[in-house]
Amino acid sequence: MPESSKNVLLQASHLVKEFPVEGGKKGSAVHAVSDVSLTLFEGETLALVGESGCGKSTLGRLLIRLLPPTSGTVTYDGTDILALKERDFAPYRRQMQIIFQDPYASLDPRMNVTQIIEEPLRANGVGKTKAERQEKVFELMDLVGIPREYAKRYPHQFSGGQRQRIGIARAIALNPKLVVCDEPVSALDVSIQAQVLNLLRDLQQQKHMTYLFISHDLSVVRHISDRVAVMFLGKICEVGPTKDLYEHPLHPYTKFLLASVPNPDPTKRDENEVLLTGDIPSPVNPPSGCRFRTRCPFADAKCAEEEPAMQEVGERRFACHHPLT
């Protein structure tokens, strides 16, 4: 897709989210998201990858205003959605939905399938009568592959994959433009994961949705995404088209992340693999300068003093003093 034909759907600028540390020193905070700027183009799948605690889920929620940011702006379709009053935000709310990781925690155990999928319709005044809404619920169930006979069943009567399908039906009920998929397949069995990934892709093509796909699984991300943003400790290290980024990572962290993924192919075993040492630093006291420097084999004095600025090369962006070539 050439750059010019892309329409910007959502643009985040300098987003910051800090959570106060309970019982901690005054002023100490978890720096979950620090000065993140990100653009989402219409119809694309942008993956947000990183390890646990890197702030990817928080960022996903900030973008659709499920969490208020500490500072920064989010522009959706030309409107600053964070400046809107709750009432004025309602029409935007239905255009941005979320699919959750845990298919066991994300469905109300006391509601049956119809009630669960009906809830967004009812809340947004779609369908005047119960019959109209039921018809719409049936259509959605067909779409995600849950047999209509199961309409009155409760979540605990379904398997994990089926529950995730119900969650997907609920998220797309309002025909959203943007769907944040927060680790939608990581709680599922391998054989079920493929079914749900195919379903997500089919729905995207059918309904022309834009996905923000949050995941820690780099194989899944390679399969589903058009572009990838790599996060480390609340910051974006690198953004780029999936193929380029996987084949020629620019940021050292991206490279190590990719190299750590166990490949289901014993012939590709590498007995001399270079491993990333150390642990992820605490987001309460992130390292000075580049946040990755404590784990980075290329780090020098400059990395400790100066925070690397985001640089742009073609469609790719990265923040590193010593990019790989």
Added chain:
Amino acid sequence: MSEANTLEIRHLRTVFHTRKGDLAAVNDVSLTVPKGKIVGIVGESGCGKSMTAMSVMQLVRKPGEIESGQILFRGEDLLQKTPGEMQKIRGDRISMIFQEPMTSLNPVYTVGHQVEEALRIHEHLSKEELHRRAVEIFEAVGIPEAEERLKSYPHQLSGGLRQRVMIGMAMICKPDLLIADEPTTALDVTIEAQILALMKKLRDENGTSILLITHNMGVVAKMCDFVYVMYAGRVMEQAEVFELFRNVQHPYTAGLLQSIPRIDHVVDRLYTIPGVVPNLLHLPAGCGFCTRCRYAQDRCYEELPELREIAPGHFIRCFSTNQELSGKEESHA
């Protein structure tokens, strides 16, 4: 029985007695862990892989029960041991590590205290020596600033460090067998790689045999020497690891491998295995996989295929091979 095998499971059957009837979580499973090798059991949730491990440790809780079979550990049947003897073998000759190390560590004691406590059970050492050994163990499993870390409480450590502590404790007595139940599932990939490398290193240094339970084909390919693929309580395919990945022959294993997105190789659409993992209470009389197998015939519903050897050391529980089946369909199309 030769001393070359650390563990030999023969026709193990573990049953759960539930309100709605008995279900066989482990059904006629036979498995061998040769000395110094890493053997993987791979499968999806509910396939019985963890229950097999728990059966070896004899940690199966009510309403579960080991119904029949033999578990030969260095030639001795563990099922004939008294609870007291078993207690001694657990943690001394066989150790186990789990997916979530937090639940296996006591939150009110420092990790140092817990390591020293574990040492005290096995060795009679002075206080200073205990401490010195604990530092050694921490260093052996790659925990930085070992002296400082010994004073930490479990919740102050990251998931990766906690798993290192667990591995350190498991390796105290240099066990003959380490059972690792999804040891890296809760960890990030970069940390997972570190832990897997550590386990390999310990195997190489101590000659410990490892029974590795995982759902991740990537981990299997990276770590194991032999692989058992389980589905609905039974072994579906077993082979040496290179043989299995090169010449996969059970439709389930083949489907599983094809349905995984690959980091080095992009497809437009993922292959899928239809349906869901069956309920162990309502298994068909025949092959457990027949409800999801795209090649299933009437025979598969009625008759249970036996494990048969299709290449040296390569067994599958299927009437045909994937090659025959997929070839047949191709010619029809």
Added chain:
Amino acid sequence: MSDLKHFRPDTAFGGKNEKRDLTSSAKKAQDPDAKLSAKDKKRIQLAADLGEAETGWDKFKILCSENKLAAASAVIILVIALMAIFAPVVAPYDPTKQDLLHRLEGMSAAHIFGTDQLGRDVFSRMIYGARVSLVIGLLPTFLSLALGTVLGLISGYLGKAADFVIMRLADITMAFPSLLLAMVVMYTLGAGIVNIFLALTFVSWAGTARVIRSQTLSLREMEYIEAARSMGVSKWRIMFQHILPNCLPNLIVLFTLNIPGSILSESSLSFLGIGAQPPMTSWGLMVSDGKQYLFTDPVVAIAPGVAILILALAFNFLGDGVRDVLDPYLNKQ
């Protein structure tokens, strides 16, 4: 090893169906199992049939079969309730009919629990008194539960000022001995059955409010509540349609466990002369009336006293049993 060099993952796994799956993606989405025949679908569905739903009735049956004490309690409560409802039919005498010739007669075939100081039949009076005791057991419990639930939900979900005000009010009501508080209310409002309801409701809402508040606090962090918020569901609907139903198991337990408290409080108030007023009677009032004859004719006071004990215990045992069935953590095994 040489053949491994030619290993190609895309062919090794019989990776032939990616191409086939490429077409008609939209149609696929509508029915991912389109390729399967109706027979196959039926089979898959059968396998998918994960445990049937347990209805309330099922749970009640489990309760009765596993907890004999709770089952017996349910029967006792039912018998007392039926006797109270059909009091005119069951009672052998008119409870208000005086017979001064046969005062304080003690147990006999004609009067199983004897007669009281005015010659009224104690057994008949107990049957009628059960009406008051049961109504006072149930109604204020229900009212206080309703009040406490609403306040607890508001306090827990809205937080901030609402939370502060409601919780401080709860602290204040809980800081007073409840009987003393009830007496203050009763003296202010005057004796009478409606005022007992108000007094008992007033003293017991705070406990419920606290329990529901803490549960709301944990439920509001659940993903399905976040999902509801992300869909634009109003906060009142979230509180009453999503959070409240999930508090139901707790509420049922609170209900059964609070009933004996109410019965005892009513008895205490009546005993003190500010509860039920003659000629209406309740078990508490009967104990009060009978207390002066305790050494000469103990049955008059002991019979209703034992009845209070039995009813309160029955509700306690039933409450414990219900909690065991409804609490998922205790139930899991």
